[in-house]
Amino acid sequence: MRKLRGFLVLVFAVALVMGGTALGEETIKIGMVQPLTGPVSFGGNTLLNGARLAVEKINDAGGVLGRKLELVPEDGQCVPPKSVNAAEKLIVRDKVSIILGAYCSSSSAAVKPVTNKYRVPQITGVSTSSKLTEKDTEWFFRAQGTSAAYANAIGPMLKKMGLKRMVFLVINDDWGRAVAAEFGRAFKAEGGKVVETFIFDRKEKDLSIYLTKARSLGVDSIVTACYTPHCIAIAKQAREVGLKAKILGEGAWTTAPFYRGAGAAGDGILGFVEYVYTLDNAMNRAFVAKYKARHNENPTKYSAAGHTLVNIAAQAIQRAGSADRKAIRDALEKTNYDGLVGNYRFNQVHQAYGFDIFITKNEGGVPKVLEVVRIKKP
Amino acid sequence: MELAIQLTVQGLIIGCSYALIAIGLTMIFGLMDIANFAHGEFYVLGSYFAFTVAKMFTLFESVIANYFLGFIVGTFATIGFGVILDRLIFKRLRGEPLLTATMATIGLSIFLANSIQAIWGHWPRQMPSPFGLDPFIWGPVVMPPVRLFVLVVTGLCIAIFHFLLRHTRLGKAVRATFQNRESAALVGIEIDRVYRWSFATGAGMAAIAGIMLATFMPMDPVSGGFATLKAFIVVILGGMGTFVGAIVAGLGLGVMEALGGGFIASDYKDGFGFLFLILFLLFRPQGIFGEE
């Protein structure tokens, strides 16, 4: 009996702790599942910063449909079960109208069945796995390019740069492998030769083995997909092994931590990036100024993604004329948003297109835009 | 062929760090019979303490001075921390059943890794390197100065360690305790003191390895677990309780990974070590140099 009583107490205690929060009827709630803590929290937090700036601007101008927008961020930590729990809480408890997230592809993929089940529109601005927009995209949108799209856009450039023999040096996850697969395909279509593909584990910080082999293979280019620590390692270790090949590719080549870590070794590297803070358009100049004033550093591509996501969501809510989830979903399909990096529209599987990506070159710790490439409708 | 030589050399250098960390683990394993899953955290802590002094508190103008100050302070701070941990926790764990002790060290490693991340954040950090980036080129071998430094320091550490072990009273006490704890206690050796010094040495070696590696690789608060794992592989392959084994197996693992990763498969590079580990554990559990 005591055990039974104890159990009852436990159930009620748990229920009390989880007691429902008062729901404001005034605001329109936008849920966010992002890695706010944990190893990739830098990106998640800068995304939230960008999103907050966008929300403030919209609310200052009167909000949407006469109501203020309210961001409800929950920490997904880029861990799929935790992201799922976060999504459940946002949808069931907070009754958000839309979910922005969940940053990492596997977390977005895990949240997808949840938003699908509860019929809540979900937009990701960061996840790159092509699988996400292959099927079951009734409620799922992606405001970001895929490696396939980037490869199609940039492929022809590689030939123009005079590259003939390349190796890939990519991180072992869906993004890295996709970069190798897609860019390899595009490069071969232009007549180039892919000599070898090196795939390194996230924990691996010493990439000199692969750089050494690349040197001995006599290739003229190394195409990468790396996060900040590995990008730093590649930049420095390439110098150490005396590698003369051109280094280019997707990755954190234009982020502030990279410049701090790599220093002079980072110069000359070409990046294929979704956003650069040096973009010269009115919207971005204002965005960068405001971001810098608030956070004391330049916005990252994640900040830009957060800003874009909120604006796309807000416009859809406006177009829908209500905070109803289905209406918002239908309105999202008609998106035609001019943002920091160009125009966003969604195709029939809710994959965005029409915006620009950039080829940059690092010069003295500053990313210089060499080329602007438009992402065409997939 | 040239590539094989170059990769072997690179493997040896990484192997140096494995050897250093493994020597430390051998001491704790062999002496206290505790599978210390938190060992890798000393490797991480060393680099973060050093980084804090060298980069955050830059006391000198010159990079070299900052670097070496950081190196020394980082090593001794980690040793001190290790001694505190020994007093607080490992003393309590000695004699506990394996299940308890192992799980306790796992809990400790989770606590430490996340504390490091909470305090220093998860930005990739690096020790400010006083070494130039451009390498020495000796025939087929390309040797960046910093990696030469690793070789030299490792050699020094091993030499000093060997000397201490063979020619000092404390070293004799350690060796005696290693061979037979009860008898050592019977002849009046202060076992606790032996443990404390061994723990300190182990922590110090791991810290040195960490600081050196942090000079050319970006630091990461969660790499402790990885380092611990590698150390276990080395200790078991080399033979639990033999220092020669730790050194040989450490260098060997480094070379094997370099050659395997370069010539066979880059994505399964870490798998080679584990495969060998399982094979050894099943068919030659005493490792290369151990005695059963």
Next chain:
Amino acid sequence: MKVSRIFGGLVLTALLLAIPWIVPDDYILHLIIYAGFFVMLASGLNLLVGYMGQLSLGHGAFWGLGAYCSALLALKQGWPFWLGLPAGGLLAAVFAILLGRLILKVRGHRFVIITLAFQIIIQLVHYNWIGLTDGQNGLAGVPSPTLEIPGVGKIDFFSKTNFYYLILVFCVITVYVCYRVANSRVGRALEAIRENEPLAESVGVSAFRYSMIAFVLGAFFAGLAGSLYAHYTRYISPDVFDFLHIVEMLTMVLLGGRATILGPVIGALIFTGLPEALRFVPNPFWGLSWAPGHLVTSKALPAELQLMVFGLILLLGVVYMPEGIVPWVRKRFGRRPVAQAGEEAHPE
């Protein structure tokens, strides 16, 4: 005595059946279902770790194997869940048999490290064998179970309420089987082996045979739990093999109460509920500046802090409360005499 126990059992049963109607919302129900998987995992793990005292770091591998097996069979071969489920359990069991043959004669640190190496290799394979598992993309679109009962119609386990009953059934089965095993000759043999292996061997108790039973049974339930998990979350990725999960499972067993039946259950509830409860705890560092110009802008309690607390609880818990919460509570509130070594504390 007996009457109150039957009454208590009935009330408990009624309570368990009524859970979907009692809990405030689906979010809590989701958490309870999530805890249910770990009830199965921890109970199975308890046989080897709790009753026999052998530390296995490989249990997560069996969980993942069952999940992937069932998901792949459903996605690639179109098998219904009801076939995928036992397939997942059996695959895990087969791996356990093969692995067990190799390693169950080994003791001590070597055993621990081999199980860890096994877990890592299985994870590596799932990560890199893109053709089979699609690597880190994971497998999406795993279908929810459906059940056709002729004459009654189709029950679909897509809804949380229905799935709750499904997981409840399997939890009960798992806990019951573990209870029977623990109270049988097998359970007594395991404890005898734990207390004094050479002595047990000398009276003819084969450590190898009994540990194999515990190992394989635990793996089987882990595989079943994996299949259920995959068909509930409808997405599976190599993250299931994360080291942290096996640490969580072990914590549930050891701090919940090893070598008891209730221990892993309580452990599972506590250690799935607690991290989520922390979601509602405000971040004490919010608004503070940890570097010039950088504010802590997240209201969420940092994951690092949560894990620090978890590590500390684990460390202190195994040292200062080695038997776990359930036996400790029992001793404190003096419900029943504590079991002597070798005799079974009567579990509920």
